């Protein structure tokens with residue numbers, strides 16, 4: 001059985017002080033978190049030290065929002081996967097749609113970041129998803145396949161061990177318009193089928209696929225109740241501890 005993984009992607013929100021107060025509020029409600037659920041907080045880089053200190057000793061994972069593929073060198077403004085690991089991270093987001101849209105992320109750079117994460121001992125959360133125009137043209141599957149084929153080009157099962165996939169339809173991100181549970185389930189089943197063809201049934205069954213895109217306390221339980229939805233990547237509704245806690249609570253499995 002796959003343990004649900006609930007991740008808070010703060011994007012470019014919250015400084016160290018807000019990270020500390022989030023942690024205080026979130027930990028105050030920790031006793032309500034269902035057992036067997038994994039929680040990941042993915043703050044801006046400048047909050048990593050504060051987040052790590054605030055969550056120290058608690059079973060909460062920390063992640064970076066991006067990493068460079070080289071481990072060290074003259075890449076002003078970049079952070080390596082090794083640096084994230086040394087800062088207490090165990091996860092890193094790869095190719096979030098905002099990185100694809102605004103910062104020129106490609107399948108090739110995503111692939112290099114997946115390899116860098118693996119090299120540094122981090123679990124990559126690879127984000128995939130179609131735009132509204134692509135969905136309306138009936139191209140969802142084609143787009144997902146090209147993102148997966150490009151992102152995993154030449155990679156073996158060992159390179160992607162522990163990787164988490166995040167299905168985030170671009171039209172649902174930050175728009176308040178979530179995919180219906182059935183739309184999300186269909187996409188997740190398709191992704192799992194692709195993983196099965198590429199890496200075999202054991203890998204496909206073990207790999208967690210998160211849904212992301214306007215997940216909130218009101219819709220979390222129904223989304224997370226789908227058989228192929230193994231958690232959520234939450235943006236806006238993860239900024240407040242109380243609302244993220246409610247989403248985490250909704251991940252309890254009967």
Ligand code: PGA
Nearest residue numbers: 173174213214234235236
């Ligand atoms: P949202 O963002 O929950 O604000 O839609 C999700 C994401 O981009 O990861």
